[in-house]
Amino acid sequence: MMYLLVVKLRMHETLSFANIRLTGPTPLPPSVRKAISRQIISHRSVEFKSYLERILQNLQYLMGTSQTPMIFTASGTGGLEAAIVNSFSRSDTVLSINSGYFANRFAKIAENFGLRTFRWELPYGSAIDPEELRKELRRWPKIDGVLLTHNESSTGTINNIKKICQVIREETQAKILVDAITSVGAVPIEMDALGIDVLITASQKALMSPPGLAIIAASSRILKFSSNFEAFYFSFKNMQKAISQGTTTYTPAILSIIGLDTALNLINKEGFENVCERHAELSKLCREELGKIGFKCFAERGFESPTISAFFVPPNWSASSLQSRLAEKNILVSIGHDEWKEKILRIGHMGYVNKNEIIHIIKNISEEIYKN
Numbered sequence: 001m002m003y004l005l006v007v008k009l010r011m012h013e014t015l016s017f018a019n020i021r022l023t024g025p026t027p028l029p030p031s032v033r034k035a036i037s038r039q040i041i042s043h044r045s046v047e048f049k050s051y052l053e054r055i056l057q058n059l060q061y062l063m064g065t066s067q068t069p070m071i072f073t074a075s076g077t078g079g080l081e082a083a084i085v086n087s088f089s090r091s092d093t094v095l096s097i098n099s100g101y102f103a104n105r106f107a108k109i110a111e112n113f114g115l116r117t118f119r120w121e122l123p124y125g126s127a128i129d130p131e132e133l134r135k136e137l138r139r140w141p142k143i144d145g146v147l148l149t150h151n152e153s154s155t156g157t158i159n160n161i162k163k164i165c166q167v168i169r170e171e172t173q174a175k176i177l178v179d180a181i182t183s184v185g186a187v188p189i190e191m192d193a194l195g196i197d198v199l200i201t202a203s204q205k206a207l208m209s210p211p212g213l214a215i216i217a218a219s220s221r222i223l224k225f226s227s228n229f230e231a232f233y234f235s236f237k238n239m240q241k242a243i244s245q246g247t248t249t250y251t252p253a254i255l256s257i258i259g260l261d262t263a264l265n266l267i268n269k270e271g272f273e274n275v276c277e278r279h280a281e282l283s284k285l286c287r288e289e290l291g292k293i294g295f296k297c298f299a300e301r302g303f304e305s306p307t308i309s310a311f312f313v314p315p316n317w318s319a320s321s322l323q324s325r326l327a328e329k330n331i332l333v334s335i336g337h338d339e340w341k342e343k344i345l346r347i348g349h350m351g352y353v354n355k356n357e358i359i360h361i362i363k364n365i366s367e368e369i370y371k372n
């Protein structure tokens with residue numbers, strides 16, 4: 001029943017679009033596409049202010065925070081950089097939980113700014129074990145921050161953010177920075193209740209909006225903190241001030257913001273709980289059906305992501321050859337990163353997606369496999 005809204009919208013879809021099952025960007029719902037085909041408005045206008053007010057309220061709900069989220073015009077990685085330069089100073093020490101390609105990127109940004117960065121390396125596909133993390137935290141006596149990825153898009157693994165934050169809070173006062181780029185909008189996350197200091201997401205994943213917006217919420221201690229990095233474009237303090245006046249510091253991706261407003265309204269209409277349930281069900285469907293034809297899930301059992309499924313490709317296949325075969329059928333999927341590039345296929349079922357589309361992809365994958 002929860003698919004009703006999506007299915008209904010889908011009927012107006014033309015068939016000329018590819019079936020976009022990438023891990024990002026994700027497809028735009030028709031109403032979002034319609035909302036962004038319009039004349040530009042000023043980001044200093046009353047109209048913009050009213051978009052922003054509604055967006056911020058919806059984001060607060062999805063991010064589980066009473067803080068005012070900030071919207072920077074940047075991709076998700078810009079959001080990660082903004083988080084680092086507003087949360088730490090040059091000689092600070094952070095522990096990076098390296099659970100995959102994106103967690104590694106977060107660590108690289110920290111290193112780039114000269115933070116002392118300890119990396120706790122986990123094998124790709126494994127989830128963060130909270131008790132192992134406790135031991136790790138005890139190994140590093142003075143940690144200013146912990147960097148982690150909620151949903152590791154490179155491996156299709158989701159972490160138990162609640163237990164992880166609990167352990168961090170029991171062991172240290174460190175600032176907790178969470179890359180939640182492929183979880184916000186599809187998985188519940190309670191930023192304030194979990195004591196998360198900075199929660200980062202982006203417009204083009206589960207929020208089914210045009211790319212270009214890094215969305216960040218920060219705790220009061222971060223907003224009060226004066227970093228010696230003295231960010232200019234990415235200054236949280238300046239952005240908070242602008243947002244409180246119903247605008248942004250500089251000219252934002254105005255049309256992406258307008259698209260985001262429509263997308264967030266769609267999530268509201270479907271009901272966030274239903275949206276989360278739909279993602280969990282599609283992920284389960286994907287695993288069960290592809291499991292039947294011998295695809296093994298890459299993620300540690302019990303930690304399979306609701307938004308992205310990663311599978312080992314069958315023997316005698318390379319991920320890119322299967323990817324190209326599917327592309328010929330107008331189905332776009334992603335492959336692995338680093339040493340897993342050719343070994344895993346990643347399917348995004350995040351944002352604007354319904355059951356029929358997943359069934360369609362599964363059917364095509366199994367046809368390709370059996371044809372061989």
Ligand SMILES: *Cc1c(COP(=O)(O)O)cnc(C)c1O
Nearest residue numbers: 024075076077102153181182202
């Ligand atoms: C997509 C993504 C990012 C950011 O990528 P951009 O291309 O910079 O938007 C960061 N972390 C995760 C987990 C992601 O999935």
